[in-house]
Amino acid sequence: MSNIFIDGNEACGAGAIAAGCNFFAGYPITPATSIYNYMLNALPSEGGVCLQGEDEIASIGYCIGASMTGKKTMTATSGPGISLYSENISFAIGSEIPLVIVDVQRLGPSTGSATKGADGDVNFIRYCNTGGIPVYALAPADVRDCYLLTINAFNIAEKLRCPVFILSNKEIALTKKSVNLNSVKLPQILDRVLCTPNDHFLPFATDYDDTAPPFLPIGSETLVRQTSSTHGINGYITIDSKEIFDINVRLQKKVENSLDEFLFYDELLKPDSDTLIITYGISSSSAIEASHMAEKTESNISVLTLKTLWPVCEDLIREKAQDFKNILVIEMNQGQYVNEIKRVLPEKNVQFLGRMNGTLIKPSEILEVLTNENSYK
Amino acid sequence: MKTLINKERPLVFCPGCSHEKVVHALDKALVNMGIDGSEVVIVSDIGCSGLFDTFFNTHALHGLHGRALTYAVGVKMARPDLKVIVTMGDGGLGIGGAHFISTIRKNIDLTLLVLNNFNYGMTGGQASSTSPQGAVLGSSFLNKIDNPIDPCLLAQGAGGQYINRLSCYQNDLSIQLEEAINFKGFSMLDIMGICTGRYTKSNKIFPKDIDGLIKKMPKFAGISSTPDSSNSVNEYTERYFEESKKQKSKDKSQIIKNSIPKNFDKLFSGRKEVILLGGAGQRIITAGEILALAGMTSGLEVTQKSDYPITVLRGHSVTEVVLQDREINYSGIESPDIIIAISEQGVYRRSDLFKNLSDQTVVIKSKDLEINGLNSADSKIINIDFKEMKIKSTDRALGALASLSAMGSIIDLNMLKKVIEFKFKEKAKIIDSSMEIINKVVH
Numbered sequence: 001m002s003n004i005f006i007d008g009n010e011a012c013g014a015g016a017i018a019a020g021c022n023f024f025a026g027y028p029i030t031p032a033t034s035i036y037n038y039m040l041n042a043l044p045s046e047g048g049v050c051l052q053g054e055d056e057i058a059s060i061g062y063c064i065g066a067s068m069t070g071k072k073t074m075t076a077t078s079g080p081g082i083s084l085y086s087e088n089i090s091f092a093i094g095s096e097i098p099l100v101i102v103d104v105q106r107l108g109p110s111t112g113s114a115t116k117g118a119d120g121d122v123n124f125i126r127y128c129n130t131g132g133i134p135v136y137a138l139a140p141a142d143v144r145d146c147y148l149l150t151i152n153a154f155n156i157a158e159k160l161r162c163p164v165f166i167l168s169n170k171e172i173a174l175t176k177k178s179v180n181l182n183s184v185k186l187p188q189i190l191d192r193v194l195c196t197p198n199d200h201f202l203p204f205a206t207d208y209d210d211t212a213p214p215f216l217p218i219g220s221e222t223l224v225r226q227t228s229s230t231h232g233i234n235g236y237i238t239i240d241s242k243e244i245f246d247i248n249v250r251l252q253k254k255v256e257n258s259l260d261e262f263l264f265y266d267e268l269l270k271p272d273s274d275t276l277i278i279t280y281g282i283s284s285s286s287a288i289e290a291s292h293m294a295e296k297t298e299s300n301i302s303v304l305t306l307k308t309l310w311p312v313c314e315d316l317i318r319e320k321a322q323d324f325k326n327i328l329v330i331e332m333n334q335g336q337y338v339n340e341i342k343r344v345l346p347e348k349n350v351q352f353l354g355r356m357n358g359t360l361i362k363p364s365e366i367l368e369v370l371t372n373e374n375s376y377k
Numbered sequence: 378m379k380t381l382i383n384k385e386r387p388l389v390f391c392p393g394c395s396h397e398k399v400v401h402a403l404d405k406a407l408v409n410m411g412i413d414g415s416e417v418v419i420v421s422d423i424g425c426s427g428l429f430d431t432f433f434n435t436h437a438l439h440g441l442h443g444r445a446l447t448y449a450v451g452v453k454m455a456r457p458d459l460k461v462i463v464t465m466g467d468g469g470l471g472i473g474g475a476h477f478i479s480t481i482r483k484n485i486d487l488t489l490l491v492l493n494n495f496n497y498g499m500t501g502g503q504a505s506s507t508s509p510q511g512a513v514l515g516s517s518f519l520n521k522i523d524n525p526i527d528p529c530l531l532a533q534g535a536g537g538q539y540i541n542r543l544s545c546y547q548n549d550l551s552i553q554l555e556e557a558i559n560f561k562g563f564s565m566l567d568i569m570g571i572c573t574g575r576y577t578k579s580n581k582i583f584p585k586d587i588d589g590l591i592k593k594m595p596k597f598a599g600i601s602s603t604p605d606s607s608n609s610v611n612e613y614t615e616r617y618f619e620e621s622k623k624q625k626s627k628d629k630s631q632i633i634k635n636s637i638p639k640n641f642d643k644l645f646s647g648r649k650e651v652i653l654l655g656g657a658g659q660r661i662i663t664a665g666e667i668l669a670l671a672g673m674t675s676g677l678e679v680t681q682k683s684d685y686p687i688t689v690l691r692g693h694s695v696t697e698v699v700l701q702d703r704e705i706n707y708s709g710i711e712s713p714d715i716i717i718a719i720s721e722q723g724v725y726r727r728s729d730l731f732k733n734l735s736d737q738t739v740v741i742k743s744k745d746l747e748i749n750g751l752n753s754a755d756s757k758i759i760n761i762d763f764k765e766m767k768i769k770s771t772d773r774a775l776g777a778l779a780s781l782s783a784m785g786s787i788i789d790l791n792m793l794k795k796v797i798e799f800k801f802k803e804k805a806k807i808i809d810s811s812m813e814i815i816n817k818v819v820h
Contacts, residue, residue, distance in 0.1 A: 065438065
């Protein structure tokens with residue numbers, strides 16, 4: 001099979017279909033609209049559902065309702081829409097509703113620039129839920145990743161019963177690239193674990209303290225309760241502080257303790273290099289190009305591209321960074337994830353390169369920063 | 378006696394609260410319909426109406442304030458066989474106004490019970506979307522200067538097919554609920570009642586006052602008595618799945634359409650960057666795609682990135698194509714090998730390019746196009762006299778590609794022609810006219 005020529009948004013759509021997505025709802029917003037277009041072409045003709053809500057709130061609401069009947073659901077938006085999603089994101093987290101959310105980031109703040117890229121929502125999606133529960137977010141670095149990570153996002157959402165973010169960027173989403181998707185090694189498709197129907201079904205009961213509860217769909221013979229309010233394992237509002245404590249701790253643990261299974265990254269490690277670039281998303285391509293360019297001047301730069309952004313893969317970062325003297329974090333924003341790297345690597349010299357003006361960080365800029373001793377030691 | 382009331386969850390409403398009447402009427406209606414709790418989903422909002430789902434042995438989905446209808450649509454689209462009943466208050470009606478209008482517009486088979494007690498009971502009796510101007514409420518003077526919404530008129534304005542205004546106290550409430558639930562489409566019930574916890578503290582209102590109020594307000598009686606044929610539509614899920622069946626499956630073709638086999642050997646090693654500068658309607662992006670696909674026929678890796686204003690019929694159209702003999706990482710263009718310039722909008726948009734032009738850069742341009750700062754001593758310029766060749770503005774990007782192909786440094790004419798045949802394979806006319814343009818430019 002030869003190469004095909006598609007952009008990141010088309011790859012997200014193809015990934016969703018490959019993962020078994022059968023329900024999509026969205027609201028048109030540049031630069032995410034073409035995911036909606038893709039799903040509109042792909043789903044209804046195959047018996048699936050694709051809807052356009054009256055706004056972003058309705059769109060994610062449709063997904064939540066459908067997910068509770070057992071559908072594998074996805075929605076896609078950009079910064080202004082993610083803001084409107086936030087209350088329902090909290091609902092999906094707190095009430096363990098599987099959902100894939102693609103955030104095709106554009107230049108912010110606010111309405112920003114519809115057709116310019118940025119990675120400005122990295123901290124927003126981590127912290128936009130009330131309660132501050134950890135979330136899963138995967139950041140594709142190229143078109144192939146959009147395909148593969150969307151499939152993995154569905155696996156995480158189904159296994160952990162939580163919303164999972166794909167943190168895309170206009171620069172990946174709307175840039176076409178020659179790719180061979182047939183050569184991509186696909187993960188096994190996971191579906192949520194079903195509970196055996198019984199008269200005493202407890203919708204939030206688990207056998208272990210770091211897993212998601214087995215699921216039964218609304219509409220099954222066994223009655224199912226779902227609620228956005230603080231609930232006990234029976235799905236009714238509770239004031240039992242022990243029960244509340246246990247559930248909230250479990251929401252945290254099920255995300256944090258699954259990192260080994262859903263850890264995605266790329267590395268380009270060069271011998272004899274004392275500099276490691278840690279980056280993600282579209283900036284990874286600039287870092288890799290800079291590393292190739294540096295070869296010509298016989299200097300070696302290593303690159304670690306993080307694809308699981310949240311939760312922070314602390315062990316991996318420590319392991320990969322241990323032999324490097326200098327760390328350079330590159331982001332298409334004014335410094336968000338660099339704070340995590342500084343936290344994880346307190347003993348290292350961590351520098352930052354990034355900006356938010358709609359332009360890519362150029363490979364030549366990276367080399368300039370690395371060779372300029374005044375700004376980088 | 379059969380009931381769907383959840384005996385483990387006793388009603389917790391304030392003494393005298395009219396919501397209790399609706400709980401019992403709803404139970405009576407469902408029992409009378411003979412349906413099982415597992416066939417019913419109660420989707421509830423926030424506030425006292427949000428307690429409804431807990432009192433019933435049915436499926437339950439309790440969500441955010443004002444958003445109940447959105448979850449209900451999701452459930453119904455996924456499971457059209459289920460009876461989906463939504464409860465919200467006059468507060469949720471105000472918050473979710475857009476959802477109220479849009480869901481009614483769909484005529485999707487849901488039953489909405491607006492438990493209208495004229496105030497936000499749970500938070501302390503503040504003004505809501507239906508509070509009368511004369512009421513004394515927890516919002517000081519604010520409700521005096523707001524007009525209350527009539528939910529029925531609002532539903533009518535949105536094209537509601539089934540609208541009724543009811544009192545919590547009327548004897549036939551359960552019959553009215555049953556009729557609404559049985560309606561195949563969206564049914565909206567404005568059910569007026571009394572909030573004894575908050576509203577009656579400073580406002581005297583009795584069941585007979587509700588009757589009086591209903592008599593004074595515009596009359597509704599379920600199925601629209603004067604059906605407006607232009608406004609009357611069949612139920613949404615039925616229409617959705619009927620229309621869906623007519624849609625052609627496009628998923629596979631979407632992906633495969635750009636799959637192009639390798640037919641030729643590469644003409645260069647390393648990286649080449651090409652930028653096309655044009656205006657709206659000049660098929661710049663299509664030309665960029667053709668160039669990229671032509672590169673792919675020789676086994677190159679390619680990227681394409683475009684820039685155009687959101688008002689797509691006006692202004693610049695710019696596309697950047699990178700072609701490389703190995704995987705492309707960085708897709709930006711810093712120093713293009715080729716600039717194709719066919720309109721001043723595109724040139725103006727990227728005037729930065731011409732300030733530091735490399736002496737390696739080849740500029741293929743429309744002969745009549747003046748470019749500030751372009752010095753023929755610094756770079757190779759190929760002028761194409763499109764006017765003389767009688768090539769229309771919309772065809773000039775392709776004409777320029779023909780000129781680029783004739784150079785044979787990045788792609789050649791065989792590759793270009795192969796891609797045109799591939800891309801327009803079922804459109805013989807386009808292939809013929811494209812070949813004609815190519816032949817005009819390359820004699």
